[in-house]
Amino acid sequence: MMLSLKKYRFDNYLFLVRIWFGSLLIYHGFSMSEKDTVYIVCHWILSSVLSPQITFYLAAVIEWACAVSLIAGIYTRFFCGLIGFIMLFAMVLFFLFHAINLDGGNLALTRYFFWFSILLIFFGPGAWSADRFMAEKSMS
Amino acid sequence: MKKEVPTQIMYLIFRLWFGYTMMSNGRFIFDSSQTDFFLNWFGKELHFPAPLLMYYLAKGSEFFGGLLIFLGLFSRVAASFIAFTMLVATLTANIHEIYNGDGAITISLFFFACMFIICGSGRWSLDYLIFKNKYSFKVFSAER
Numbered sequence: 610m611m612l613s614l615k616k617y618r619f620d621n622y623l624f625l626v627r628i629w630f631g632s633l634l635i636y637h638g639f640s641m642s643e644k645d646t647v648y649i650v651c652h653w654i655l656s657s658v659l660s661p662q663i664t665f666y667l668a669a670v671i672e673w674a675c676a677v678s679l680i681a682g683i684y685t686r687f688f689c690g691l692i693g694f695i696m697l698f699a700m701v702l703f704f705l706f707h708a709i710n711l712d713g714g715n716l717a718l719t720r721y722f723f724w725f726s727i728l729l730i731f732f733g734p735g736a737w738s739a740d741r742f743m744a745e746k747s748m749s
Numbered sequence: 750m751k752k753e754v755p756t757q758i759m760y761l762i763f764r765l766w767f768g769y770t771m772m773s774n775g776r777f778i779f780d781s782s783q784t785d786f787f788l789n790w791f792g793k794e795l796h797f798p799a800p801l802l803m804y805y806l807a808k809g810s811e812f813f814g815g816l817l818i819f820l821g822l823f824s825r826v827a828a829s830f831i832a833f834t835m836l837v838a839t840l841t842a843n844i845h846e847i848y849n850g851d852g853a854i855t856i857s858l859f860f861f862a863c864m865f866i867i868c869g870s871g872r873w874s875l876d877y878l879i880f881k882n883k884y885s886f887k888v889f890s891a892e893r
Binding site: 618619622625626629632633636640714717718720721724725727728731732 | 755756759760763766770848849850851853854856857858860861863864867868
């Protein structure tokens with residue numbers, strides 16, 4: 610079935626995009642860098658409540674949860690909405706309010722994360738996902 | 750048809766953004782002050798043969814490919830050139846930083862370009878106006 614490249618080409622593409630996007634999020638979750646966009650946004654919102662150390666872990670948990678959902682294709686649209694909103698919020702803070710600092714490479718990645726999220730929200734996770742598997746099972 | 754409209758609008762905005770991004774990445778082709786930097790990088794660091802030719806091919810693919818995608822004209826061909834350029838950039842210059850820095854950027858652009866190879870220009874494009882390519886947007890998920 611997977612080898613039917615013409616019929617499933619867009620599903621195969623979405624599968625590869627999900628793997629790539631998810632693995633990027635896992636990498637950024639493990640790196641625990643101060644330049645990480647999710648950390649920067651969480652820190653900006655919660656700096657008066659949480660210590661930076663806890664904020665690092667919070668950002669990592671958000672990224673890992675989104676990565677697992679993306680790779681497995683579970684509740685993909687919801688988690689893409691979450692990560693897309695965080696990226697959009699970061700860009701609004703950066704461009705409109707100049708409240709945070711994003712360097713060149715990080716800013717580009719923030720934009721790409723946002724567009725990957727939008728892409729998966731509109732087109733869904735594709736055929737090779739737990740979401741589709743569960744939908745087909747409930748229909749049958 | 751009506752159900753497709755939000756997706757078509759999103760696809761149009763995505764196509765315009767990607768075209769603009771690629772044009773801004775390739776704009777150095779018109780900036781002669783950057784030529785020495787790229788020649789040094791391509792020739793001495795990456796050891797490309799004919800670095801001047803490679804420079805014009807790479808940046809030309811980015812700029813003119815981006816322009817064609819922005820207009821929605823020959824999008825599949827333009828996206829193929831961009832995808833090939835980004836793949837070469839990833840495999841030669843950025844292979845050691847695939848998850849960080851420039852590597853993540855070039856491979857993300859490769860994936861974005863692949864989308865236009867698969868889906869074409871969409872309904873609101875010059876491709877559709879000129880060639881009436883009605884099948885260019887019917888390749889989404891097989892069992893939807």
